[in-house]
Amino acid sequence: MAIGNIYLIAAIAVVGGGLFGFDISSMSAIISTNQYSCYFNQGSINADGTCEGPTSSTQGGITAAMPGGSFIAALISGYLSDMFGRKRAIMIGCVIWVIGSTICCAAQNIGMLVAGRFINGFCVGICSAQVPVFISELAPPTKRGRLVGLQQWAITWGIMIMFYVSYGCSFLQGSKAFRVPWGLQMIPAVMLFFGMMFLPESPRWLARKDRWEECHAVLTLVHGKGDPNSPFVAREYQEIQDTWKFERENADVTYLELFKPNMINRTHIGFFTQVWSQLTGMNVMMYYITYVFLMAGLTSNTNLVASSIQYVINVVMTIPALLFVDRWGRRPTLLVGAVLMMTWLFANAGILASKGVYVPNGVQNKPEAKVQVSGSASKAVIACSYLFVASYAPTWGPVSWIYPPELYPLRVRGKAVALATSGNWIFNFALGYFVPPAFENITWKTYIIFAVFCVGMFVHVFFMFPETAGKPLEEVEAMFTDPSGPRYIGVPAWKTRVAFKDAVALEHGDFEKKISHEYSPERVEHSTEKVDA
Known part of the structure; x- marks a missing residue:
C-alpha cells in the first residue's frame, strides 16, 4: 500500500539529496588526513x-570526478524519468x-578512486534532477x-553525518580511515531504494502516460485524504487534464524543444539558477574548508572540529527556509x-590580503594554503566563513532546487530540470578541479572571483527571475504562455509577487478568489497577443 502523507513521501525521497551530502564530506573530511x-x-x-x-x-580531478559523472547522468535522467517514471528513475x-561506493571503498589507486567517484556521480545526477x-x-x-x-x-x-563518521574514522590506522566511511555511505542508498517502493508515482507523469485512473487515485491519496470527491482533488485533476490535452500534440519532445523561442527564457532561468548556486562558492567551502582553516592557523584535529561547525550551521540555518520560503x-x-554572501567573501579576501603572511611551501606543506593569518585576523576569517554558510543555507541552498521544477510545462519538465541540474554539475566539476590550483596560485584572490559572481547573480535575479511561489504548476505555465489567462507576459520580473494567500484559499475550496493582482483581467485586456517569454 502506497504512503499518502506528503511530508513522509518527501522525507523518503530526499534521501537522494543526502547521498550528495555524504559524498561531499566523505572527501572534505578525509583529504587532510x-x-x-x-x-x-x-x-x-x-x-x-x-x-x-x-x-x-590531481586532488582537483579526484574531487571533480563525482560532479563530472553527475553532469552526464543529469542529462540522461530526463529520458529515464520520462520513460520509466520519476520513482523508478530514483531507484535506478x-x-x-x-x-x-563499492569501488571507492576498494580503491587501490587514484584511477580506481576516480572511477568509483565518477560512477557515484551518476546516482547523484539522477537523484538531484528527479527528486x-x-x-x-x-x-x-x-x-x-x-x-x-x-x-x-x-x-x-548528509554532509554533517558523514563528516562526523569520517572524523571518527580518521583515528583508525591505515586505509581503514577512508575505506570504512566510503563503504558506509552506501547504506542510505539501500534505505532509499526500498523506501521508494512504498511511495506513489507522480500523478502528472501518470497523466502523461494516459493512466488517468491511477492519476486520480494518487491525487485522492495525497491531497484528498482518501476522499475521491474532494473539491481540491477535482480541481487539481481537471487542471492536469486541461493542460495535458493542450500539450498532447507535443508530448514526445527532445532537449531541442527547450531552446525554441517560447521556452528559451525559462530554460535560461532554470539553468542559471543552478549555475549561480555553484558560483556562490558554497561547495568550494564544503569540499576545501580544511584548506581555508589551515590558512586561519588551525591544524590537525582542531581543523576538523572547526570545519564540522559549519556543517551544523548549514543544517540549522536551512530550517527557516523550509518554514517560510513559500511565504x-x-x-x-x-x-x-x-x-x-558577497559581503563575507569580500571580507575574507580583504583580511587575507591585508593581514596574511605568504608561506612559500604552504602551511603544513599543503600548497593550497600559502597564506596564513593569526590572532584576530584568524578569528575573522573563521567567522566570515561561518557567516557565509549561514547566508547560503536559507537562501540559494534550498531555492536552487525549488525554483527550476516550477518553471516548466509537464511535457518537458523532466528534461528541463535535468538540463538545469546539469548546469549545477558541470560547474561543480569545473570548480572542484579549479579551486585547489587557484588557492595555490592566486591565494586570497580566489575569494574575489566568487564575490564578483555574487554581484552578477543579484543583478540577474532582480531583472530576469519572476516569482512563482504559491502558484499551481499549471498556472505558472499559463503565466508564461496563455494569452487569455493569468500570466507574466508584459509584467517585469521585479513586479511579480508571491501568491501564497491565494493558494491557501484555493486549497480550502475558495475557487472564486482572484490570483495575485499583477495577473488581473484588466492587465490581460491590454495585452492579448501571445508573446514568447
Missing part, C-alpha cells in the same frame, strides 16, 4: 612521517550508488517550496542571499 595523503601520495614523505598527498591538480540511481521533479509534481502549491527544499536539508544532514517567495530569498 595523513592516512589518505600517504596512501594516494604523489609527493615526498616528510621527516615526521607525513605525506604531501596527491598534487593539487540507488543501485548505481551502491556500485560506485525535485517528483516532489513538486506531488506537492500542493502552499507546501511545494518547503517540501522540495527538504532536498537541500537532506544534503546538509517569503523565491526572488527576495535569492536576492538577500546574494548580497550577504
